[in-house]
Structures are given as structure tokens and as C-alpha cells.
Amino acid sequence: MTGYLVRRIAGTIPLLLAIVVVSFLFMRLAPGGPFDTDRAFDPQVRANLEARYGLDEPLLAQLGTYVGGLLQGDLGPSFKYVGWSVNEIIAQGAPVSLTLGASALLIALMVGIPLGVIAALYHNRWGDHLATGIALVGVCVPNFVLGPVLVLIFVFGMGLLPVGGWGSPAQVILPAVTLGAVRAAYIARLARAGMLDVLQQDYVRTARAKGLRESMVIFRHALRIAMLPVVQYLGPAIASILVGSVVVERIFDLPGLGSFFINAALNRDYTLAMGSVLLYSTLLIFLNLIADLLAHRLDPRTAR
């Protein structure tokens, strides 16, 4: 277990390094700069600005400075929000995005797993068809369609929930459901397939033959292995939630990292855009690692 853990953590280092280098090249090779505006700057002003942000140095030296900053946890100054560092901006947006993402994942798991397990237990009866049907439709309604439709129904139609904004728990519900729904549907399909598979295994038959109560068989013996595909899917699920949060934050006008990221991309605020991508990537790699460790705990055979 320790060896596996060390190997996995060591494996993430070249990945992180590659992300940093690729991000940096992206930043510097992009045509047009952050100081291209409709009205041309005075050349002297421009030179001063570029010197201020270190853009006049050779590329390699800039990369060195950037990586040096990163090692100290410094993502550099924002190009567009004058006087703000990228760290400060991210510190503002990240809690919103993390709350949203975590709630969405929680919803996806809490809806998806029971739905899938019930479908498997009622295999080929109407409960199964209903659950599979819901899951199938859920997979195919993209979040940018689901979000507005939910707003139409629950906010404008029934007036049950607030329109947008951020702060109270009621304002988290719709965005989190929008973000989690597709994943819930997918998880339900995986959980159903996993459960169906496990219920045919010999050790489940053995457990039943011993005369164990059915609930005991399901919860103690079957569920653990049946959840393996779900746990292995956590990595991709988290990735898609991170990506989806950008859209959902825009629909519901939330002040999260996603909005900052898109604005930074559009305004060529290079350091902020790269800082966000780095944060997203690191988060994803880290969470993937946790998901793999979890799978390993559930079934030691999965560790390579």
C-alpha cells in the first residue's frame, strides 16, 4: 500500500511539471498581448508596463521566474485587475466553486447510487425500467439546457427558489442540481451494471446459501465490490464537474473561479487564466489520486 502510494505520488510530478511548461508556452506564444487595447499605448508606457511584468526578459528567464514563484505558491500578479495578485483573486472565487462542486458531487452520488442499486435489485421490472429511463434521459440533457429549464420551472414557474446570487443554502440548490444531474445519471448506470454483475458472483450465492438476510447480502457483501466502477469513475466525474462548473456559474451568475477563468481567457489576463488552469489541474490530479486509493481500499486487486 505504501509503495503504491509513493509510486502514484511520484507519478504526478512529471505531469504537474508538463502542465506548468505547456501553460507557460501557451501564455507566451498566444498572438496579441494583455496590453493590446483599442487605443495604442504610448511606446514608453508600454515598455514600462512590460518591464513591470517582466515581459521584456528572455523567455527562459520568464519561465524560471514563473516556476520560482509557483514553488513559493505565488501565481504572479494579475494583468488586468491592477494591484491584485492571482492568488487573491483565486482565493475569492475558489470557495464558491468548491462549494458548488462538492455539493454537485454529493448529489450525484446520493441520487445515482441508490437509483442504480434499486434498478439492479428490481432487474427487468418496472422499477428498473423507470430508473434506467431517468438515467438515460439525464445523460443526454446537457447542463446548459437543464439549468435554464430548472430556473423556468422552479423559480419563474413556482417561485420556490431564489433566482441567482450566492450566499444562502437555497441559492446553492439549483446550481448544484444542474451540475450534478448528468453525473448522477451516469453513476446510476454504472452502479446498476456493477450490482447486476456482482449479484451473479459465487460469493454472493454462498452468502445467500449460508442463509444470510438479503439486506446483509446486499449491504455487506455485494455493495462493496459493486461500487468499484463508480469509484473508478470518480476521476472523470470530478473532471466533468470542474468543466461544468464554468457553465453553471455563468448561467446562475455565480462569482466563482469559472467566471474569473472565462473572463481572464477572453481578456488575455494570462497569469490569471494560467493560474486557474493550474489550480483546476492540480485539484483534478489530487482528487484522481484519492479516487484511485479508494478503489484500492475497496478491492486490492485494482492496484497495479
Add this chain to the structure above:
Amino acid sequence: MSRERPRDPWRLALGRFAHNRAAMAGLFVLIVVTVAALGVEWISPYGVAEQDLARARQAPSWDHPFGTDAVGRDLFTRTLHGGRISLLVGVVATFVSIVIGVTWGLVAGWNGGRVDELMMRFVDLLYGLPFLFFVVLLVAWFGQSLVLLFVALGAVQWLTTSRIVRAETQRLRGEEFVIAARSIGVPTPMILLRHVLPNLLGPVLVVATLTVPTVMLEEAFLSFLGLGVQPPMASWGSLASEGAAALNPVDSMWWWIVFPGALFSLTLLALNFVGDGLRDAFDPKTVRK
């Protein structure tokens, strides 16, 4: 040597596919949507850019089954037109991803050893990356063209294809007919072309069908953020974006989001049915219970 094979696997697969009701329904929907999107000029009396300010923001009616937009364009026409772009991006980007994925998987699987190890480690590495964020930067900073969209989305989606192709190639490499071909000195490119690639066609077709909806979703994601196709062109994603932006409690124009969204979802559903059907048809062992 006879060219006739006793039990052509393709005919068997097609037979199984034809008996799959969900898959056939999906195929039917797909054909209808595609034909409508391609033939919108003949179906709709309105031009896609035809504005009629007197009839702006109208709710659905017999004249305008999907309603009209902010400048009085017929939304039915625009939605079908948008489908054309969405389907085009889906198909072309998938093609790009298949070309990359098949080449990569073929080289890795055929060579084996260190080459294979290195190439597949690379794929493993890339699997953990949030590519779409890089694609966002790519289109935001290097210009928003359809061609870039094709290439960027295709370049993001080849990983799964390469894994499947690699595994298949490895298997085929040990098959007797390939060993026989090698033992009589058939050059490698010939073996790949004549014996390996044809046998990859089935699995690749299945991945491709399942890649199309993914790519379409990603195009829609970018277009929704204003980074995909640019006006006056529209795709299902950019139409949904207009609809979402117009949401307000007073006058929400629900038809702007509901119709393009519904058609998009329906198409994705159909594609998934067809993909699942093809998978079951080509690999009867994995038929879902």
C-alpha cells in the same frame, strides 16, 4: 483462395443491430434530424438570416412552430441550421480523433515492448488532464475558427480510441492469420492494411459513434461560453446560450432555450442508442443485461 467467407461477421452484426429496437429508433431519429438539418432550405419558408422586426420575440405559433428570436428570425429555421453546424463539428472532430487514435494505438500495439510502454504511459498521463480548459484558452487566444475547433476537439478525444485500438492490435498480432502472413514475408504495411485494419473497423465504428455526442457536447460547451462558432453562424450550443441569457422573470422567452435544447438532447439520446446498439452488435459478449 475463396473470397467468400461462410459467416461474414459484418452481416451477423448488422443482423443483430437490425433487431435492436432502441438502436433502430435512434437511427431513425438521427436520419430525420440530419435530413431536416441538411434540407432546411426546402422545409422552411424562411431564410436563416431573414429578419422581420414586426414579428420579433413571438411565442410558438403555426407560422413559427419554435417562435421567433430578438430580431424576428424564425427559430425553427435557425435551430435546424444550428444542428447542421453541431453535427458537422461532431462528425469532423470525431474523424480527426479517430485518425490520431487509430495511428497511435496501431503503432503502440503492433510494436509492443518499450515503444508501447512509452506511448501508453503518455496516454495515461494525458487522461488525467482537464483538456477542455486548454481548449478554451486555445480558441480564446489563437482565434475562433471552425477548423481550429475541429482539430482542437479531435485532439482531445483520441485517448480512448487509442487504448481500444492498441488492445485489439495486440490481440490481432498473435492471431494465426497474421503470423501466417508474416511467415511468408508479407511486408508490415501490407499486413496492417490487409489484415489488421479491417478487423479494427468494428470496434472503431463503435467508439466513433460514442465519440460524436461527446464532441458535440464539448462544441456546445464552447459555443455556450461564446468561444465556439461565431455569429451569424449558430449551433445548438450558441442558441441555448442566447436562450439562457434571455431568462428573466418578466418575459422569459422559454422557447429560445427549450426547442434547441430539446432537439439537441434528442439527438444525443439517439446517438447513444445507436452507439450502444452497435457495441452490442459487434461484441455480443458485452450485451447489457
